[in-house]
Amino acid sequence: MLKIPLKTVKQFSCFIVEKGVPANQTGYYLKWLKYYLDFCHKYGFKALDMENRTRFLEKLRAKKQGESLRKQAHHAVSLFYEMTSPCLENSAGIKNRKVTDTGNNVASFFQTETDDSNISSNTPFSQAYAVKSTSNSGNPDHDSESGAKVKITDADWTEVFNELKNAIKIRHYSPRTLKAYSAWARKFQAFTRSKEPSLISTGDVKSFLTWLATDQGISASSQNQAFNALLFLFRNVFNMEFGRVDGIVRAKRRPYIPVVLSRDEVDRIIGFMRYPHSLVCSLLYGCGLRISECLSLRVQNFNFDMGILTIHDGKGRKDRTVPIPDVLVDDLKAHLEKVVSLHEQDRRDGYDGVFLYGLLEKKYKNAARELVLQWFFPAKELTSVPETNELRRYHLHETSMQKAIRRAVKKARISKRVTAHTFRHSFASHLLQANYDIRTIQELLGHSDVRTTMIYTHTVKSRTIKEAKSPLDF
Missing domain, CATH: 1.10.443 (hpI Integrase; Chain A)
Incomplete structure:
Protein backbone atom coordinates (compact mmCIF):
# COMPACT_ATOMS: atom_id res chain seq x y z
CA MET A 1 0.00 0.00 0.00
CA LEU A 2 1.34 3.45 -0.92
CA LYS A 3 1.57 6.42 1.40
CA ILE A 4 3.35 9.76 1.56
CA PRO A 5 6.33 9.79 3.94
CA LEU A 6 6.02 11.93 7.02
CA LYS A 7 9.28 13.66 6.06
CA THR A 8 7.75 14.95 2.81
CA VAL A 9 4.68 16.13 4.70
CA LYS A 10 6.83 18.06 7.18
CA GLN A 11 9.02 19.54 4.43
CA PHE A 12 6.01 20.77 2.48
CA SER A 13 4.30 22.12 5.62
CA CYS A 14 7.37 24.11 6.65
CA PHE A 15 7.97 25.34 3.12
CA ILE A 16 4.47 26.74 2.57
CA VAL A 17 4.52 28.44 6.00
CA GLU A 18 7.76 30.14 4.91
CA LYS A 19 6.01 31.23 1.73
CA GLY A 20 3.31 33.02 3.70
CA VAL A 21 0.54 30.40 3.87
CA PRO A 22 -1.36 30.88 7.18
CA ALA A 23 -0.83 28.07 9.67
CA ASN A 24 -4.56 27.32 9.76
CA GLN A 25 -4.52 26.72 5.99
CA THR A 26 -1.67 24.20 5.83
CA GLY A 27 -3.99 21.22 6.13
CA TYR A 28 -5.92 22.30 3.04
CA TYR A 29 -2.70 22.71 1.05
CA LEU A 30 -1.56 19.25 2.12
CA LYS A 31 -4.92 17.89 1.02
CA TRP A 32 -4.57 19.42 -2.45
CA LEU A 33 -1.04 18.04 -2.79
CA LYS A 34 -2.28 14.55 -1.94
CA TYR A 35 -5.12 14.85 -4.45
CA TYR A 36 -2.68 16.03 -7.12
CA LEU A 37 -0.23 13.18 -6.53
CA ASP A 38 -3.09 10.67 -6.47
CA PHE A 39 -4.32 12.16 -9.76
CA CYS A 40 -0.89 11.80 -11.39
CA HIS A 41 -0.46 8.28 -10.02
CA LYS A 42 -3.88 7.20 -11.29
CA TYR A 43 -3.35 8.44 -14.85
CA GLY A 44 0.40 7.79 -15.09
CA PHE A 45 1.34 11.49 -15.36
CA LYS A 46 4.66 13.00 -14.31
CA ALA A 47 4.23 14.88 -11.05
CA LEU A 48 6.61 17.72 -11.94
CA ASP A 49 5.25 18.35 -15.43
CA MET A 50 3.39 21.68 -15.25
CA GLU A 51 1.01 20.58 -17.99
CA ASN A 52 -0.38 18.05 -15.55
CA ARG A 53 -1.24 20.85 -13.15
CA THR A 54 -3.52 22.21 -15.87
CA ARG A 55 -5.05 18.76 -16.35
CA PHE A 56 -5.59 18.49 -12.60
CA LEU A 57 -7.36 21.86 -12.44
CA GLU A 58 -9.57 20.90 -15.38
CA LYS A 59 -10.51 17.76 -13.48
CA LEU A 60 -11.48 19.88 -10.47
CA ARG A 61 -13.57 22.12 -12.74
CA ALA A 62 -15.33 19.06 -14.14
CA LYS A 63 -16.13 17.97 -10.58
CA LYS A 64 -17.84 21.35 -9.96
CA GLN A 65 -15.21 22.62 -7.51
CA GLY A 66 -15.58 26.35 -6.85
CA GLU A 67 -13.20 28.93 -8.23
CA SER A 68 -11.73 29.78 -4.81
CA LEU A 69 -10.94 26.10 -4.17
CA ARG A 70 -9.37 25.73 -7.61
CA LYS A 71 -7.18 28.77 -6.91
CA GLN A 72 -6.09 27.24 -3.61
CA ALA A 73 -5.30 23.94 -5.36
CA HIS A 74 -3.33 25.80 -8.05
CA HIS A 75 -1.30 27.61 -5.38
CA ALA A 76 -0.62 24.38 -3.47
CA VAL A 77 0.66 22.52 -6.54
CA SER A 78 2.71 25.55 -7.61
CA LEU A 79 4.41 25.65 -4.21
CA PHE A 80 5.10 21.95 -4.56
CA TYR A 81 6.83 22.62 -7.91
CA GLU A 82 8.83 25.39 -6.28
CA MET A 83 9.85 23.22 -3.35
CA THR A 84 11.01 20.34 -5.54
CA SER A 85 12.85 22.54 -8.04
CA PRO A 86 16.61 21.71 -7.84
CA CYS A 87 17.62 25.34 -8.34
CA LEU A 88 15.81 26.36 -5.17
CA GLU A 89 17.18 23.55 -3.04
CA ASN A 90 19.77 25.70 -1.31
CA SER A 91 17.80 28.95 -1.23
CA ALA A 92 14.54 27.85 0.29
CA GLY A 93 15.95 27.65 3.79
CA ILE A 94 15.11 24.01 4.40
CA LYS A 95 18.13 21.89 5.05
CA ASN A 96 18.69 18.38 3.80
CA ARG A 97 15.89 18.56 1.24
CA LYS A 98 16.53 15.56 -0.99
CA VAL A 99 13.71 15.79 -3.48
CA THR A 100 15.18 15.55 -6.97
CA ASP A 101 14.08 14.92 -10.51
CA THR A 102 13.13 11.41 -9.55
CA GLY A 103 9.96 13.12 -8.38
CA ASN A 104 8.70 12.88 -11.94
CA ASN A 105 7.89 9.32 -10.92
CA VAL A 106 4.94 9.75 -8.56
CA ALA A 107 5.88 6.60 -6.65
CA SER A 108 9.00 8.39 -5.42
CA PHE A 109 6.77 10.63 -3.29
CA PHE A 110 5.27 7.58 -1.61
CA GLN A 111 6.64 4.69 0.41
CA THR A 112 5.48 1.19 1.20
CA GLU A 113 4.43 -0.01 4.62
CA THR A 114 7.92 -0.71 5.92
CA ASP A 115 7.87 2.06 8.50
CA ASP A 116 5.42 4.55 10.00
CA SER A 117 2.78 1.92 9.28
CA ASN A 118 0.15 3.78 11.24
CA ILE A 119 -0.16 6.27 8.37
CA SER A 120 -1.80 4.58 5.41
CA SER A 121 -2.59 5.84 1.95
CA ASN A 122 -6.20 6.18 3.04
CA THR A 123 -5.26 8.50 5.90
CA PRO A 124 -5.80 12.17 5.05
CA PHE A 125 -2.69 14.34 4.99
CA SER A 126 -3.83 16.38 7.95
CA GLN A 127 -4.50 13.24 9.96
CA ALA A 128 -1.16 11.69 9.04
CA TYR A 129 0.67 14.79 10.13
CA ALA A 130 -1.25 14.92 13.39
CA VAL A 131 -0.16 11.40 14.36
CA LYS A 132 3.45 12.49 14.66
CA SER A 133 3.28 16.17 15.41
CA THR A 134 1.11 15.91 18.50
CA SER A 135 3.69 13.71 20.15
CA ASN A 136 6.51 16.22 19.65
CA SER A 137 7.83 16.85 23.16
CA GLY A 138 4.24 17.31 24.35
CA ASN A 139 4.46 20.92 23.20
CA PRO A 140 1.35 22.22 21.41
CA ASP A 141 3.45 24.61 19.33
CA HIS A 142 6.61 22.88 18.11
CA ASP A 143 9.40 24.22 15.92
CA SER A 144 9.64 23.00 12.36
CA GLU A 145 12.93 22.18 10.67
CA SER A 146 13.09 25.72 9.33
CA GLY A 147 12.56 27.27 12.74
CA ALA A 148 8.99 28.39 11.94
CA LYS A 149 6.40 27.49 14.56
CA VAL A 150 3.55 25.25 13.45
CA LYS A 151 0.59 25.88 15.78
CA ILE A 152 -1.34 22.80 16.87
CA THR A 153 -3.67 24.22 19.53
CA ASP A 154 -5.37 27.61 20.00
CA ALA A 155 -6.02 27.76 16.25
CA ASP A 156 -8.67 29.95 14.65
CA TRP A 157 -11.83 27.97 13.83
CA THR A 158 -13.73 30.88 12.30
CA GLU A 159 -13.46 29.44 8.80
CA VAL A 160 -14.59 26.03 10.05
CA PHE A 161 -17.82 27.45 11.46
CA ASN A 162 -18.42 29.52 8.32
CA GLU A 163 -18.06 26.41 6.16
CA LEU A 164 -20.29 24.42 8.53
CA LYS A 165 -22.98 27.09 8.30
CA ASN A 166 -22.77 27.17 4.49
CA ALA A 167 -22.84 23.36 4.21
CA ILE A 168 -26.01 23.17 6.32
CA LYS A 169 -27.74 26.00 4.45
CA ILE A 170 -26.91 24.50 1.05
CA ARG A 171 -28.71 21.33 2.12
CA HIS A 172 -31.71 23.35 3.40
CA TYR A 173 -31.46 21.88 6.89
CA SER A 174 -33.50 23.57 9.59
CA PRO A 175 -32.14 26.44 11.74
CA ARG A 176 -32.41 24.08 14.71
CA THR A 177 -29.97 21.68 13.02
CA LEU A 178 -27.56 24.54 12.40
CA LYS A 179 -27.81 25.60 16.04
CA ALA A 180 -27.31 22.06 17.38
CA TYR A 181 -24.44 21.10 15.06
CA SER A 182 -22.65 24.40 15.70
CA ALA A 183 -22.98 23.88 19.45
CA TRP A 184 -21.44 20.39 19.26
CA ALA A 185 -18.67 21.67 16.99
CA ARG A 186 -17.82 24.37 19.56
CA LYS A 187 -17.77 21.81 22.37
CA PHE A 188 -15.49 19.63 20.27
CA GLN A 189 -13.26 22.64 19.56
CA ALA A 190 -13.01 23.39 23.29
CA PHE A 191 -12.29 19.73 24.10
CA THR A 192 -9.36 19.69 21.64
CA ARG A 193 -8.15 23.10 22.91
CA SER A 194 -8.83 24.64 19.50
CA LYS A 195 -6.57 22.14 17.80
CA GLU A 196 -5.47 23.05 14.28
CA PRO A 197 -8.37 21.76 12.09
CA SER A 198 -5.99 20.10 9.64
CA LEU A 199 -4.62 17.98 12.50
CA ILE A 200 -7.96 16.72 13.81
CA SER A 201 -8.29 12.93 13.65
CA THR A 202 -10.88 10.29 14.45
CA GLY A 203 -8.90 9.65 17.63
CA ASP A 204 -10.00 13.08 18.85
CA VAL A 205 -13.61 12.14 18.10
CA LYS A 206 -13.31 8.88 20.02
CA SER A 207 -11.87 10.68 23.06
CA PHE A 208 -14.56 13.37 22.89
CA LEU A 209 -17.50 10.97 22.65
CA THR A 210 -16.10 8.77 25.42
CA TRP A 211 -15.65 11.87 27.60
CA LEU A 212 -19.27 12.87 26.97
CA ALA A 213 -20.52 9.43 27.99
CA THR A 214 -18.32 8.80 31.03
CA ASP A 215 -17.53 12.22 32.49
CA GLN A 216 -20.51 14.29 31.38
CA GLY A 217 -23.14 11.55 31.62
CA ILE A 218 -25.23 12.87 28.73
CA SER A 219 -28.20 10.92 27.39
CA ALA A 220 -28.00 8.44 24.54
CA SER A 221 -29.96 10.74 22.23
CA SER A 222 -27.52 13.59 22.91
CA GLN A 223 -24.61 11.25 22.18
CA ASN A 224 -26.17 10.31 18.87
CA GLN A 225 -26.68 13.96 18.00
CA ALA A 226 -23.04 14.72 18.85
CA PHE A 227 -21.90 11.79 16.71
CA ASN A 228 -24.02 12.94 13.75
CA ALA A 229 -22.78 16.52 14.12
CA LEU A 230 -19.13 15.45 14.03
CA LEU A 231 -19.79 13.06 11.16
CA PHE A 232 -21.25 15.97 9.18
CA LEU A 233 -18.30 18.18 10.18
CA PHE A 234 -15.73 15.63 8.99
CA ARG A 235 -17.40 14.85 5.68
CA ASN A 236 -18.53 18.30 4.62
CA VAL A 237 -16.05 20.69 6.24
CA PHE A 238 -12.83 18.77 6.83
CA ASN A 239 -13.43 16.70 3.66
CA MET A 240 -12.31 13.59 5.52
CA GLU A 241 -13.92 10.18 5.81
CA PHE A 242 -15.02 9.44 9.34
CA GLY A 243 -13.95 5.80 9.28
CA ARG A 244 -14.73 3.33 12.05
CA VAL A 245 -14.86 4.68 15.59
CA ASP A 246 -14.73 1.55 17.71
CA GLY A 247 -14.42 1.19 21.46
CA ILE A 248 -16.52 4.21 22.42
CA VAL A 249 -18.46 3.94 25.66
CA ARG A 250 -22.09 4.59 24.74
CA ALA A 251 -25.03 5.14 27.07
CA LYS A 252 -27.83 2.67 26.50
CA ARG A 253 -30.95 4.21 25.06
CA ARG A 254 -33.88 3.35 27.26
CA PRO A 255 -37.34 2.81 25.82
CA TYR A 256 -39.26 6.07 26.16
CA ILE A 257 -42.95 6.04 27.00
CA PRO A 258 -44.43 9.51 26.47
CA VAL A 259 -46.64 11.33 28.95
CA VAL A 260 -50.28 11.29 27.84
CA LEU A 261 -53.18 13.39 29.10
CA SER A 262 -56.76 12.24 29.40
CA ARG A 263 -59.41 14.11 27.42
CA ASP A 264 -60.64 15.70 30.64
CA GLU A 265 -57.13 16.92 31.49
CA VAL A 266 -56.73 18.41 28.00
CA ASP A 267 -60.00 20.32 28.35
CA ARG A 268 -59.08 21.58 31.82
CA ILE A 269 -55.69 22.89 30.69
CA ILE A 270 -57.13 24.66 27.65
CA GLY A 271 -59.89 26.07 29.85
CA PHE A 272 -57.31 27.87 32.00
CA MET A 273 -55.56 29.41 29.00
CA ARG A 274 -56.23 32.79 27.40
CA TYR A 275 -56.71 33.60 23.76
CA PRO A 276 -54.78 33.11 21.45
CA HIS A 277 -52.77 30.53 23.42
CA SER A 278 -55.92 28.49 24.01
CA LEU A 279 -56.54 28.28 20.25
CA VAL A 280 -52.94 27.26 19.60
CA CYS A 281 -53.20 24.53 22.23
CA SER A 282 -56.48 23.32 20.73
CA HIS A 430 -56.47 8.87 21.83
CA LEU A 431 -56.74 7.94 18.14
CA LEU A 432 -55.17 4.57 18.89
CA GLN A 433 -57.57 4.14 21.79
CA ALA A 434 -60.43 4.80 19.36
CA ASN A 435 -59.17 1.87 17.21
CA TYR A 436 -57.71 3.98 14.39
CA ASP A 437 -55.24 2.15 12.17
CA ILE A 438 -51.58 2.67 13.13
CA ARG A 439 -50.71 3.58 9.52
CA THR A 440 -53.35 6.31 9.51
CA ILE A 441 -51.92 7.74 12.72
CA GLN A 442 -48.44 7.57 11.19
CA GLU A 443 -49.56 9.70 8.24
CA LEU A 444 -51.33 12.23 10.45
CA LEU A 445 -48.22 12.63 12.62
CA GLY A 446 -45.86 12.79 9.64
CA HIS A 447 -43.62 9.96 10.82
CA SER A 448 -41.27 8.46 8.23
CA ASP A 449 -41.07 5.14 10.04
CA VAL A 450 -44.04 3.34 11.56
CA ARG A 451 -41.77 2.15 14.38
CA THR A 452 -41.78 5.71 15.71
CA THR A 453 -45.57 5.63 15.83
CA MET A 454 -45.60 2.22 17.53
CA ILE A 455 -44.35 3.81 20.76
CA TYR A 456 -47.94 4.94 21.40
CA THR A 457 -49.08 1.34 21.74
CA HIS A 458 -47.44 1.48 25.20
CA THR A 459 -49.66 4.37 26.28
CA VAL A 460 -52.95 2.55 25.67
CA LYS A 461 -54.30 -0.41 27.61
CA SER A 462 -54.25 -3.64 25.67
CA ARG A 463 -57.71 -4.81 24.62
CA THR A 464 -56.65 -8.31 23.69
CA ILE A 465 -58.33 -11.17 25.54
CA LYS A 466 -55.80 -12.58 27.99
CA GLU A 467 -57.51 -15.94 28.48
CA ALA A 468 -56.63 -18.41 25.72
CA LYS A 469 -59.61 -19.82 23.83
CA SER A 470 -60.16 -22.16 20.93
CA PRO A 471 -61.73 -20.74 17.76
CA LEU A 472 -64.43 -23.39 18.16
CA ASP A 473 -65.56 -21.58 21.30
CA PHE A 474 -65.94 -18.15 19.67
Missing part, protein backbone atom coordinates in the same frame (compact mmCIF):
# COMPACT_ATOMS: atom_id res chain seq x y z
CA LEU A 283 -54.73 22.89 17.37
CA LEU A 284 -51.78 21.11 18.97
CA TYR A 285 -54.17 18.51 20.36
CA GLY A 286 -56.83 18.59 17.65
CA CYS A 287 -54.38 18.11 14.75
CA GLY A 288 -51.40 16.48 16.45
CA LEU A 289 -49.03 19.29 15.49
CA ARG A 290 -45.55 20.02 16.74
CA ILE A 291 -45.32 23.46 18.32
CA SER A 292 -42.95 24.69 15.61
CA GLU A 293 -45.40 23.54 12.93
CA CYS A 294 -48.36 25.20 14.63
CA LEU A 295 -46.73 28.58 15.22
CA SER A 296 -45.30 28.63 11.68
CA LEU A 297 -48.74 28.26 10.07
CA ARG A 298 -49.68 30.91 7.53
CA VAL A 299 -53.10 31.97 6.27
CA GLN A 300 -52.71 29.92 3.08
CA ASN A 301 -52.33 26.67 5.06
CA PHE A 302 -56.04 26.60 5.95
CA ASN A 303 -58.59 25.28 3.46
CA PHE A 304 -61.90 25.70 5.25
CA ASP A 305 -63.95 24.62 2.23
CA MET A 306 -62.27 21.21 2.18
CA GLY A 307 -61.72 21.08 5.94
CA ILE A 308 -57.99 20.45 5.46
CA LEU A 309 -54.93 21.94 7.12
CA THR A 310 -51.66 21.63 5.17
CA ILE A 311 -48.37 21.58 7.04
CA HIS A 312 -45.42 22.68 4.92
CA ASP A 313 -41.79 22.00 5.80
CA GLY A 314 -42.47 19.87 8.84
CA LYS A 315 -39.72 17.88 10.51
CA GLY A 316 -37.39 16.63 7.79
CA ARG A 317 -38.92 19.22 5.42
CA LYS A 318 -41.91 16.94 4.79
CA ASP A 319 -45.41 18.16 3.89
CA ARG A 320 -48.63 16.55 5.08
CA THR A 321 -52.34 17.28 5.48
CA VAL A 322 -54.58 16.79 8.51
CA PRO A 323 -58.33 17.35 8.96
CA ILE A 324 -59.42 20.58 10.64
CA PRO A 325 -61.49 19.71 13.75
CA ASP A 326 -65.12 20.70 13.13
CA VAL A 327 -65.43 22.07 16.65
CA LEU A 328 -62.65 24.60 15.95
CA VAL A 329 -63.84 25.90 12.56
CA ASP A 330 -65.86 28.84 13.94
CA ASP A 331 -63.07 29.89 16.32
CA LEU A 332 -60.45 29.63 13.57
CA LYS A 333 -62.54 31.73 11.17
CA ALA A 334 -63.10 34.38 13.83
CA HIS A 335 -59.37 34.41 14.51
CA LEU A 336 -58.68 34.77 10.78
CA GLU A 337 -60.79 37.93 10.70
CA LYS A 338 -58.55 39.43 13.37
CA VAL A 339 -55.45 38.44 11.38
CA VAL A 340 -56.89 40.17 8.30
CA SER A 341 -57.62 43.32 10.31
CA LEU A 342 -54.08 43.35 11.74
CA HIS A 343 -52.65 42.89 8.25
CA GLU A 344 -54.65 45.82 6.90
CA GLN A 345 -53.47 48.00 9.78
CA ASP A 346 -49.85 46.95 9.18
CA ARG A 347 -50.11 47.88 5.51
CA ARG A 348 -51.50 51.29 6.40
CA ASP A 349 -48.60 51.79 8.81
CA GLY A 350 -46.12 50.92 6.05
CA TYR A 351 -44.58 47.82 7.59
CA ASP A 352 -42.09 45.75 5.59
CA GLY A 353 -44.02 42.48 5.70
CA VAL A 354 -43.57 39.19 7.50
CA PHE A 355 -40.41 37.14 7.71
CA LEU A 356 -40.05 34.71 4.81
CA TYR A 357 -37.74 31.73 4.49
CA GLY A 358 -35.54 30.97 1.51
CA LEU A 359 -35.51 33.07 -1.63
CA LEU A 360 -39.27 33.60 -1.90
CA GLU A 361 -39.00 37.33 -1.27
CA LYS A 362 -36.31 37.75 -3.92
CA LYS A 363 -38.46 35.87 -6.41
CA TYR A 364 -41.66 37.75 -5.55
CA LYS A 365 -40.88 41.29 -4.43
CA ASN A 366 -44.13 41.98 -2.54
CA ALA A 367 -44.69 38.45 -1.21
CA ALA A 368 -43.99 39.45 2.40
CA ARG A 369 -46.99 41.83 2.37
CA GLU A 370 -49.50 39.45 0.79
CA LEU A 371 -52.33 38.22 3.01
CA VAL A 372 -51.92 34.54 2.16
CA LEU A 373 -48.36 34.54 3.54
CA GLN A 374 -49.19 36.28 6.84
CA TRP A 375 -48.65 34.30 10.01
CA PHE A 376 -51.85 32.72 11.30
CA PHE A 377 -50.64 33.38 14.86
CA PRO A 378 -48.82 36.73 14.54
CA ALA A 379 -46.80 38.30 17.33
CA LYS A 380 -48.30 41.33 19.09
CA GLU A 381 -45.45 43.68 18.23
CA LEU A 382 -43.43 44.30 15.09
CA THR A 383 -39.78 43.21 15.12
CA SER A 384 -37.03 45.66 14.23
CA VAL A 385 -34.30 44.38 11.88
CA PRO A 386 -31.19 46.52 12.60
CA GLU A 387 -29.25 45.33 9.53
CA THR A 388 -31.89 46.59 7.09
CA ASN A 389 -33.70 49.12 9.32
CA GLU A 390 -36.99 47.31 8.64
CA LEU A 391 -40.06 46.56 10.75
CA ARG A 392 -41.38 43.05 10.17
CA ARG A 393 -44.01 40.84 11.73
CA TYR A 394 -42.95 37.56 13.36
CA HIS A 395 -45.19 34.78 14.66
CA LEU A 396 -46.12 34.08 18.26
CA HIS A 397 -42.98 32.94 20.06
CA GLU A 398 -42.54 29.38 21.27
CA THR A 399 -41.35 30.53 24.70
CA SER A 400 -44.58 32.47 25.22
CA MET A 401 -46.59 29.36 24.41
CA GLN A 402 -44.63 27.10 26.74
CA LYS A 403 -45.03 29.58 29.61
CA ALA A 404 -48.78 29.75 29.01
CA ILE A 405 -48.99 25.95 29.14
CA ARG A 406 -47.05 25.78 32.41
CA ARG A 407 -49.33 28.38 34.02
CA ALA A 408 -52.46 26.54 32.89
CA VAL A 409 -51.16 23.15 34.08
CA LYS A 410 -50.42 24.64 37.49
CA LYS A 411 -53.89 26.16 37.74
CA ALA A 412 -55.52 22.91 36.60
CA ARG A 413 -53.49 21.00 39.22
CA ILE A 414 -52.32 18.37 36.76
CA SER A 415 -49.67 16.17 38.39
CA LYS A 416 -47.88 15.35 35.15
CA ARG A 417 -44.96 16.92 33.31
CA VAL A 418 -46.78 18.68 30.48
CA THR A 419 -45.16 20.43 27.50
CA ALA A 420 -46.50 21.50 24.13
CA HIS A 421 -45.46 18.11 22.72
CA THR A 422 -47.60 16.30 25.30
CA PHE A 423 -50.71 17.33 23.34
CA ARG A 424 -49.30 15.66 20.21
CA HIS A 425 -48.67 12.49 22.23
CA SER A 426 -52.23 12.65 23.56
CA PHE A 427 -53.60 13.11 20.02
CA ALA A 428 -51.92 9.91 18.83
CA SER A 429 -52.81 7.88 21.92
